[in-house]
Amino acid sequence: MDEKRFLAEKFEANRAHLRAVAYRMLGSTSEVDDAVQETWLRLSRSDTSAVENLGGWLTTVVARVCLDMLRSRKSRREEPMGPHVPEPVADDTHGRDAEMADSVGAALLVVLETLAPAERLAFVLHDMFAVPFEEIAPIVGRTPAAARQLASRARRRVQGTPPPDTDFGRQKNIVDAFLKASREGDFDGLLALLDPDVVFRADSAAQRLGSLAEIRGAAAVAETFKGRAQSAKPALVDGALAIAVILGGEPRIVVWLTMKADRIAGIEAMADAERLSGFDLELLDK
Template sequence: MDDQEWFAEQMAQHRPRLRAVAYRLLGSLTEVDDALQEAWLRTTRADPALITNPAAWLTTLVGRVCIDMLRARQARREQLSATWEPLVSEYGDPEEATLHTDAVGIALLVVLDSLEPAERLAVVLHDMFGMPFEQVAVVVGRTPAATRQLASRARRRLREHAPQPRAGLPAQRRVVDAFLAAARAGDFDALLALLAPDVVFRSDHGRRARLAPALLTGARAVAARAADAGPRFARLCAPAMVNGVAGVVARDRSGKLVAVVGFTVHDDRIAAIDMVLDPDKLPAGPAASTLTGSFLAPGADDQDGG
């Protein structure tokens, strides 16, 4: 077996893990594939005889590719909207299902996307994939001590701004289904009872939309929006798993996917609603315009409402 055959075999064996690493770092399925392709090209400059742990070596290689991509993205940040893309299990791709491991919810991706590249790599590689700080330090170009500080700083941001589910999928599903039923009925009181007091709603319309990314905070603001516009939107929705947690997808009358919504459920209440309307990020292609008036797409005048 020659060197490239050996590398091809190792890449194939560890591909699910490498894609999961790249997705948590980049948040974009298109960029995940680009990162793995670039990592493959870089194997041509490596000597297999010097590699004692192929899994760790490939993870480090993909991490280096990803940090280069994150830094390039940061350099043009003013031209970009959020880059994360949702994973929807209804499409049934077994390889995509591996990316759902550990429930990387959209709320987490939103905060990860706001971190500095080195912070993001430190917390993802160490906390999510168990890579020792000594190895992470090589990827980010810092000392192990400095890398620990990066991860600690990122960890605090995640705890503050990215609530994680505290319920199993059946319990999440019950709460989300109840929310949709209340939205269809326009039942403000029922909606309010299902929302955490400090619930956060975020939506991403994409760079081509005229609306800015929307933010609503507080149960009354979100419930009011849902009671007002929810009946029309909820009729388009069907259950799905979105980034490892209970969510919904919405399709127009032609069957085209127009929205993906992920919910974070804490103690039988919804703590966060994250919605993607950006046609560039939807698996089924463009068509978000039909929902721009729904409660999941409030206008610019709703920024930071409470």
């Protein structure tokens, strides 16, 4: 059996699963077809000889495709028209689309449409298809801990129990205090906000701007941020509280903070322009 035929048979064996993932991500049968077709094209152009779990590889690819489509869909909406309404499904040549839609439920799809793209992906892959956060993280360009937070936030909204305003307000106060201490060069103020075992990590683009790849410990991290953050502002990035540096109207650096109790336990800096352009970013202090 030649390789192309072998891949085609494996793809067909996974087609129903890929359609299920795409439908929960997109809520549109026409876009599902496009996403699954794009997944096949990427498979046919890829060297999968070293792939041990082809089903998992295909799930990752279709998720990436759907995430790009969700972000593109969002960027095309220049006027507020409310959430995208999931398409009703009738039986088609695949014969199982109506059954697939029934298994999801129109009400759930409507709620999923209110989520930020990365939140939706994390929730769908983890809660509906048991994909580990270690595999979700690189798809959304975040750490496993941050991917877990995305899914948790989405889960609360799906269950109708959004995080209390006091929770968000408390975390926003910590971010504001961190930025204030950083700008003023207040080492002790920074130290008080940081968990003793805090870890700072930076992507390769941030490293090219002068950052170290990793810094561990409250004292070292406080020293790093002392006197900085002059152009940084609190922001919502894909629905998550973060810090953004905007220059020339474009995001240059995004920093995510992982909270532990009332202290900052993790800091993740990203400056990769291509990845930043795909995020949904809203400044909180303009």
